[in-house]
Amino acid sequence: MKEEFFKTSEIVLKVENISFFYEKKDLLIKDLSFSLKKNEFLSIIGSSGCGKSTIIKLISGIKKMNSGDIVGKKTAYMPQKDLLLPWRNVLENILLPSELSKKNLNEEKKKAIDYLKKLNLEKYEEKYPYELSGGMKQRVSFIRTLLTDADILLLDEPFSALDAITKENLQKWLLEVLKDFDKSIIFITHDINEAIFLSDRILVCQNRPLDSFKEYIVPKEKKLDLEFIKEVKEKILIDIGGGK
Numbered sequence: 592m593k594e595e596f597f598k599t600s601e602i603v604l605k606v607e608n609i610s611f612f613y614e615k616k617d618l619l620i621k622d623l624s625f626s627l628k629k630n631e632f633l634s635i636i637g638s639s640g641c642g643k644s645t646i647i648k649l650i651s652g653i654k655k656m657n658s659g660d661i662v663g664k665k666t667a668y669m670p671q672k673d674l675l676l677p678w679r680n681v682l683e684n685i686l687l688p689s690e691l692s693k694k695n696l697n698e699e700k701k702k703a704i705d706y707l708k709k710l711n712l713e714k715y716e717e718k719y720p721y722e723l724s725g726g727m728k729q730r731v732s733f734i735r736t737l738l739t740d741a742d743i744l745l746l747d748e749p750f751s752a753l754d755a756i757t758k759e760n761l762q763k764w765l766l767e768v769l770k771d772f773d774k775s776i777i778f779i780t781h782d783i784n785e786a787i788f789l790s791d792r793i794l795v796c797q798n799r800p801l802d803s804f805k806e807y808i809v810p811k812e813k814k815l816d817l818e819f820i821k822e823v824k825e826k827i828l829i830d831i832g833g834g835k
């Protein structure tokens with residue numbers, strides 16, 4: 592880790608010329624580079640199978656790339672599928688990573704309860720996943736990710752399984768929560784409106800093997816500008832080959 596660089600730079604993560612394959616004859620990612628800035632909300636959009644989840648797994652260290660370099664601050668990964676353990680209640684689920692990394696559980700528990708209060712979930716501490724709605728489960732998963740103290744949150748389609756209204760509420764909830772925390776985000780989604788609403792910058796996957804992104808900057812003052820949204824949306828749809 593090049594600690595010195597990250598002390599002085601506004602960049603919290605650098606992905607440099609990475610290449611990756613699951614099977615040797617089928618290169619998935621080729622010489623791909625990008626970076627993430629401090630407190631930036633960065634979304635990645637691309638057709639199914641283009642390698643979005645794989646990028647996040649490489650950044651989190653779950654998978655190892657074949658070549659290239661990834662340097663950055665501490666990351667926490669919220670996987671594409673809800674991974675709450677059915678036999679653990681909300682609090683126990685949130686404390687799972689702390690248990691695994693052998694942190695002081697009393698301190699972590701206090702922190703977890705504090706987060707649950709802050710995010711209006713304190714009544715649910717002792718509920719089990721089957722007693723929660725889809726949106727609540729996602730909020731609990733998110734709190735678990737937040738509690739790990741990472742600077743960078745890697746969120747893989749956290750809202751994709753939710754109905755439109757729950758999704759919209761959670762998007763607003765997420766932006767509110769993030770105001771109180773010093774985090775940088777990489778957020779994967781198939782939903783272009785969601786990406787525009789949440790992001791400072793959107794990267795759209797190009798080519799197979801994935802070797803570059805097309806980049807769209809979303810200025811805060813344009814987020815509600817219908818003309819701007821329509822224009823960006825049309826361009827991204829063309830980039831991803833007229834998909835959904």
Ligand SMILES: Nc1ncnc2c1ncn2[C@@H]1O[C@H](COP(=O)(O)OP(=O)(O)OP(=O)(O)O)[C@@H](O)[C@H]1O
Pocket residue numbers: 613614619637638639640641642643644645646671
């Ligand atoms: N463990 C694995 N072994 C072999 N191939 C895999 C494995 N995981 C993913 N792949 C393949 O790698 C490609 C990229 O997968 P990945 O999960 O990164 O796509 P994605 O962009 O996240 O897609 P989606 O939008 O559907 O989630 C796909 O073709 C997939 O079949």
Ligand SMILES: [Mg+2]
Pocket residue numbers: 643644645671747
């Ligand atoms: Mg995926």
